[in-house]
Amino acid sequence: MTNAELWLPDDDLDSEHREFAQRIREFATSKLAPYAREIDERQEFRREMVHDLAAANVLGGPLDADHGGAGWTPLQLAIAHEEIGAACGNARGFLAVQTGLVAQCIARFGNDAQRRRWLGPLIDGSAIGCFALTEPEAGSDVASMKTTAQATAEDRFSITGHKWWITNGGIADVMIVFASTDPEARHKGISAFLVTPNRPGLERAEMPGVDLGHRGSDHAELKFDGFEVTADEMLGERGNGFRVAMGGLAAGRLSVAAGAVGLHRAALAAAVEFTTTREQFGQPLSSFQMVQERLADHFTSLHCSRALVHRCAHRRAAGTENHADVALAKLQATEAGARACEDAVMLHGARGYSSAWPVERLWRDIQALRIYEGTSMIQKTILARMITSPAGQKGS
Ligand SMILES: Cc1cc2nc3c(=O)[nH]c(=O)nc-3n(C[C@H](O)[C@H](O)[C@H](O)COP(=O)(O)OP(=O)(O)OC[C@H]3O[C@@H](n4cnc5c(N)ncnc54)[C@H](O)[C@@H]3O)c2cc1C
Structure with a gap:
């Protein structure tokens, strides 16, 4: 038996958040963990996972009660992603897109009709959403996007272009698609559209190859060719798509950072369990100093990562967060x-x-957290820009 509570967040939480953590942990270990390995091995997206997340009232977690959500605090959001991330990387990744990117962008940037139509189904799991930003030629450099939405009439656009690596892209009922309505204006010419996929001009296909991790998730290519949309399907103002994308990603990075804390914690727990029971040279592996050093290092960095994630959550709740706070948390948590x-x-x-054994899946899954919603290098550029810019410019 190991002293498992040493790496849980509970001792550092007030009673309300501790009870919340215990409730989400109980849900994640009883419902999600039992099939986490199976869906990874079968490379299967499982609808049961969506139903389980919805039944636990997790899909609407951070949305306001006015929008049918549970009104989680940023700290509750971080706790939920840590607990779910420790149990099932696919479930946490799904949640990050469905709620963190899609539902929260609709709540923040959508009009009343868009909110009324989509938030309920996204929260109860009857609709699945995706966030289609990345292209083969435009990854970290979002402004170099090639997908265009050309005006064909006063209130109509035609989207042409190629998106890829889109989580839920093959199964989504509603998509946020970013396209340039004014390519000359670079990032100021990008607009966001909130569209349904089943109409002419869109081909969806699975990503080629076998993914390293997140194998129980759907990752798709979307090929648009003369895909007709109307002006009332725009999400936010024309030319405001870059702001929608960056707003969604900046908010979402907190959940990625917290998910990395969950994977870190699961890896440490497995390593402690194994090294205290496995014997070589007549003694447990954990009695060797070189092994102890590694366990102590990862125990220390786990607490550092969680502290930065919770610091960011507190600053978000207080309205004092800037881009560097979440960059710091994501960089530290995913790399450690x-x-x-x-x-x-x-x-x-x-x-x-x-x-x-459990650990190779954790290693495979965490690689993606270093890449999506801004790679570790991009987080470093955000931090470097802040620390080298004149005092007061905090990139908020
Ligand atoms: C599992 C998974 C799920 C995903 N889900 C989605 C999704 O739902 N929606 C979506 O739109 N996208 C999604 N993505 C795509 C992801 O957001 C991109 O892969 C990511 O933004 C990086 O883009 P890229 O792959 O084109 O790499 P590139 O931008 O080409 O980067 C390649 C390398 O160059 C480095 N680099 C780039 N620019 C700089 C710079 N200025 N300074 C230093 N280094 C730099 C990067 O850090 C990286 O190491 C997903 C990816 C994965 C793996």
Whole structure:
């Protein structure tokens, strides 16, 4: 038996948030964890996962009660993503897109009709959403987007272009699609559209190859060719799409950072469990100083990561957050988490190399968290810009 509560957040939370963490942990371990490995191995997106998240009132978590949500505080959001991330990376990734990117962007930038139509179904799981920003030639450099939405009449546009790596793209009932309505204006010419996919001019296909991690998720290519949309399907103002995208991503990065804390914690727990029970040279692995050093390092960095995630959540709640706060949390949590997952594989020896043990999945899953919603290098550019700019410019 290991002293598991040492790496849980509970001791640092007030009683209300501790009870919340325990409730979400109980849900994640009883409902999601039992099929987390199976959906990864079968490479299967499971609708049951959506129903389970909806039934636990998690899909509407951070949305205001006015929008049918549970009105979570930013700290509750972070706690939920840590707990769900520790149990099932696919469920957390789904939640980050469905709620963090799609529903929250509709709540923030949508008009009344768009909110009325989509928020309920996204919260009860009867509709699935996707956020289609990335293109083969436009990843980190969003403003270089090639997809266009050309005006064909006063109130009509025709979208042509290629999106890829879109989580839920193959199964979504509603899509936020970013396209340039004025390519000369670069990022100021991007607009966001909130559209349904089943009409002429859109082909959806699975991404080629086998994904490293998040194998129980849907990742698709979307090929638009003369896909007709109307002006009332625009999300926010014309030319405001870059703001919608960056607003969604900046908000979403907190959940990615918290999810990385969950993976880190799961890797540390598995490494402690294994090294305290496995014996070599007549003693448990955990009695060797080199092993102890690694466990102590990952225990320390886990607490550092969580502290930065919770700091960002507190600043968000207080309205004092700037872009650097979430960049700091995401950079630290994903990179430290990746190192913890890597060492968990190493400390399991050959067992770490096999899907019969838990840690290789954690290592595979955490790689994506270093890439999506802004790679680690992009987080560093945000931080560097802030610390080298004149005093007071905090990139908020
Ligand atoms: C599992 C998964 C799910 C995803 N889901 C979605 C989704 O739902 N919707 C969506 O739109 N996209 C999604 N993506 C795409 C993801 O957001 C992009 O992959 C990411 O933004 C990086 O873009 P890229 O792959 O084109 O890499 P690039 O931008 O080409 O970067 C390649 C490398 O160059 C580095 N680099 C780039 N620019 C700089 C710079 N200025 N300074 C230093 N280094 C730099 C990067 O850090 C990276 O290491 C997903 C990706 C994955 C893996």
